[in-house]
Amino acid sequence: MSRHETVIGLEIHAQLKTESKIFCSCSTRFGGEPNENTCPVCFGMPGVLPVLNKKAVEYGIKMALAVDCRINSRSIFARKNYFYPDLPKGYQISQYEEPLAEHGRISILSGDGEKVIGITRIHMEEDAGKSIHSSTENVSYVDLNRTGVPLLEIVSEPDMRTPREAVAYLKALRGILLYLEICDGNMEEGSFRCDANVSIRPRGQEEYGTRTEIKNMNSFRHVQKALEYEVGRQIDLVEDGEKVVQETRLFDVEKGVTRSMRGKEEAHDYRYFPDPDLTPLIIDPDWVEILRADLPELPIARQKRFVSDYSLPDADALVLTSEKDLADFFETAVAEYNQPKKICNWIMGELLGKLNERGLSISGAKITPGQLAALVRLVDEDKISGKIAKQVFVEVFDKGIDPEKVVEEKGLVQISDSSALEAVVDEVLGAHPDEVQRYKDGQKKLLGFFVGRIIKETKGQANPGVVNKIRSRKLG
Amino acid sequence: MKDIINKSLLEISKSLQMRQIKVREVVEACFDRIDQTEPKINALLCMDKESCLSRALEMDKSGPDPDKPLWGVPITVKDVFCTKEFPTTCGSKILENFQPCYEATLVEKLKNAGAVILGKNNMDEFAMGSSTENSAYKNSRNPWNLECVPGGSSGGSAASVAAGQCFASVGTDTGGSIRQPAAFCGITGLKPTYGRVSRFGLVAFGSSLDQAGPMTRTVADSALIMNVISGHDPKDSTSASRPVPDFLAALEKRQDLKGMRIGLPTQYWMEGLSPETLESCRNAVDAARDAGAVIVDVEMPHARFGIAAYYIIAMAEASSNLARYDGVKYGVRDKSSADLQEMYRKTRSRALGEEVQRRIMIGTYVLSAGYYDAYYKKAAQIRRLIQQDYLRVFESCDLVCAPVTPSPAFKIGEIIDDPLQMYLTDIFTTSLNLAGMPGMTIPVGLGRDTGLPVGVQLIAPAFEEALTLQAGQVMENALPGVGTPTGLG
Amino acid sequence: MKITREEVARIADLARLELKEEKVEKFAFQFSDIIGYMDKMNSLDTSGVEPLYSPSENRSVMREDKAKKDYRRKDLLSSAPDHDEEYLIVPKIL
DSSP: OOSEEEEEEEEEEEEOOOSBOSSSSOBOOSSOSTTOSOOTTTTTOTTOOOOEEHHHHHHHHHHHHHTTOEEOSEEOEEEEEOOOTTOTTSEEEEEOSSOSEEEEEEEEEETTEEEEEEEEEEEEEEOOOEEEEOSSSSEEEEEOTTTTOEEEEEEEOSOBOSHHHHHHHHHHHHHHHHHHTSOOOOTTTTSEEEEEEEEEEETTOOSOOOOEEEEEEOSHHHHHHHHHHHHHHHHHHHHTTOOOOOEEEEEETTTTEEEEOTTTOOOOOOOOEEOTTSOOEEOOHHHHHHHHHTOOOOHHHHHHHHHHHHOOOHHHHHHHHHSHHHHHHHHHHHHHSOOHHHHHHHIIIIIHHHHHHHTOOGGGOSOOHHHHHHHHHHHHTTSSOHHHHHHHHHHHHHHOOOHHHHHHHHTOOOBOOHHHHHHHHHHHHHHOHHHHHHHHTTOGGGHHHHHHHHHHHTTTOBOHHHHHHHHHHHHO | OHHHHTSOHHHHHHHHHTTSSOHHHHHHHHHHHHHHHHHHHOOEEEEOHHHHHHHHHHHHHHOOOTTOTTTTOEEEEETTBOOSSSOOOTTOGGGTTOOOSSOOHHHHHHHHTTOEEEEEEOOSGGGOOSSSTTOSSOOOOBTTBTTBOOOSSSHHHHHHHHTTSSSEEEEEESSSTTHHHHHHHTOEEEEOOTTSBOOTTBOOSSTTTOEEEEEESSHHHHHHHHHHHBSOOTTOTTSOOSOOOOHHHHHHTOSSOTTOEEEEEGGGSSTTOOHHHHHHHHHHHHHHHHTTOEEEEEOOTTGGGHHHHHHHHHHHHHHHHGGGOSSSSSSOOOTTOSSHHHHHHHHHHHHSOHHHHHHHHHHHHHHSTTTIIIIIIHHHHHHHHHHHHHHHHHHHOSEEEEESSSSSOOBTTSSTTOHHHHHHTTTTTHHHHHHTOOEEEEEEEEOTTTOOEEEEEEEOSTTOHHHHHHHHHHHHHHSOOOOSOSSOO | OOOOHHHHHHHHHHTTOOOOHHHHHHHHHHHHHHHHHHGGGGGSOOTTOOOOOOOOOOOOOEEOOOOOOOSOHHHHHTTSSSBOSSOEEEEOOO
């Protein structure tokens, strides 16, 4: 164990899935034509004013409830002042001294079991636009489509001690956002963004070390790699008798290292003050209770239920519940055919494998829960063998057609008819007299050889049980 | 023409509704008056004679609409309001030729009420100033004495109304910018309660202080404009959802001030008033007393901190509100700059005027790390105390009466080089904006020494504009009035 | 409080203003005067006083989450000093 202890805190920006922006009625749709979803408010034109989107507040409250935050009955929108072309007003509307919610907690499962990570605060703010730097000309292009998309900023306590815990925390938080259906959690597209504060300190020391802020991590893998690199870098520095400098560092994806932004960053003085264009946000306790009553089952609770109700192993339950859609898929399939363990195995093995291979998420897959359930049932009812089932699965996965239909069309029904199989057995035995003799002489290992041949002859459709029966009758 | 342009808004509106006069005649009379007076007073930044006349012809064809209280009435608006049909410059080079694709709610309401907007009034750049000398385009002049300022920042509006170019203008008041020019030009100007009139489309200076209001030749005219522009606007989160009374009807309910208690804050009736201002304002108080009002002295212990708190808050908000003028999305850009930061600096320092830069800088300073608590937060605490002063006074009084300015209009160039001195002329007007209360200037007479108009302020509790209008009209009837401006020849 | 020229330069930088030397000098003098006047607030003890940031009485003004498209991109971009059919164009961000 290292002499150093790692301390990590994360700041998450989650884009909320509202229909319109936080302070105007423009669409939040992603991927449209540049500057298509804009209006005078997005452009920061003179004299126009922000009006708060109620749904964004609702989503903020839901998240706050899901992570046990105390919701402030009064919170204030403040202006964060700085100049940048993708910030049309010259300030970002955010929350500062009085955020929406504070003092929450979230349970995560990492290598060493369950751990509680503190949530410092959750506040609402507007997203900025996007600047694209021309590679050929001395200009940049500004697209304000994303300006004003509602964001939740979720700040954790510096409670994580390993990069793995940090990733587990991120996954847990993302899971909750997805369960609440308030954010699509797409790290690559930037709807779920993460910055990390990292420091090290000698084990046993209470005081925190000097921290660096790491940015530009666009996947869980990046987070893991960037943090591992940064921790190592800091340990090396300290062990060489040098000091960690407080700074912002960017993760270089290609090289897998973090680099100082020094020089590019100027001294910030954001001059926060309450935005006089917006009124204090007073949260009615009745509203909070309505939203609380309406909260869905959250990942940790669902995971525990999967273990107790379906007798699944912890690890499987964790994977199945990590995404709401996946857990829903599982439960819908089980409702069709009550074989949770078998369905779980199919999801954990074939389904996730194929999704991964194709880079798909469960919501983008063609196969339905009913089809998976039907497939498992076909095996259980001896209609097809496990081996054939895997072939059928690929068809169902790719085309979304019912497994029964695949089996029928391709003539894959398992042959359980003894008379039909008897001919095949005779044929195989007749073709291999030497092996038959050796088997009879006691070389019992050859049993597998015969079964394999028979199955092969029937293109895998032979029912192994029936084959065995015939074989033992013929060979003894 | 004189017959037409000397009428009040109410009178001309009645004549128009009764078809005693054509819209075209009224609009033409106004443009004739503009042709005659504009070279002297520079009250307008833009106008559109042609389209106003063709609009007038159409209106004459279709006939009056009794549901439109401003049908056919020519008015002007301060160039601080966004308009689709005119450029909106806010008196600044940085918005030269800026043509909004949206319209201020207030402008929509005026148009829907049938008003004919002749043009837009000159103003101090971004409404920052007390003399209209900070306009990037022209110096407006006081119709009573062309060597004097018309006041500011709604100086163009005040001069235009006083000179008879139009029947009303709408200005804005952040720290006195309606009431002070109204006093300097001898007209009526009402700053409504914060939230009474939508700020949507009003180019912001100090967002928690800005409020639009009427500038007219009579109190009743202001009441009529208030009926049109007041009310909740879903596009402005700070606009009040309270019901709006019929202000014009309210005027008929009071012929005297019997039973009304009017407080005179001792802090405002002592220091620094010029003798003629004091005399004229005393006459106004006497008129109120004669009309039956009970006059009492009241205390506003925090009044002396008003200017400091006001300027800190106004400048802090302005520093943030004006960050958007950066040469990226609209307005002008310095094209000589190769990189972005240089473009920001050059654009802003070349296209923003000195007073605007001064206020942006002080506002930036009072919000910056290490100074926020000592200045911005402290000012906000004093703001609370000033609001409490008012609330306490209104427990025993219906209205507060105070001078508007320490002395009548000063000369152009007289104090422009001493910014602090200029700020101090706002001593009687700023506390009202801090507290959000409504206040109205009415002309009380001409100063004995200068012969220039002197005004007095009537201040009411929040959302009690009707009270200031009622008292104002009683006093207007009792006072000699100022007559027509003497500086136009 | 006396405002130094360095202070003026720092603020100008934050506010993205470029001041000529004589302007820095002039502003340092004027700001000392103005801020000095503001400092009279210090004579008043405001401890425990709740700041008032806005006289608006409104609370929690919110709108329904409905997307609308009321403006054409062309009309918005056309106000810009430099733009093409899709983007605002600015000098390169270094």
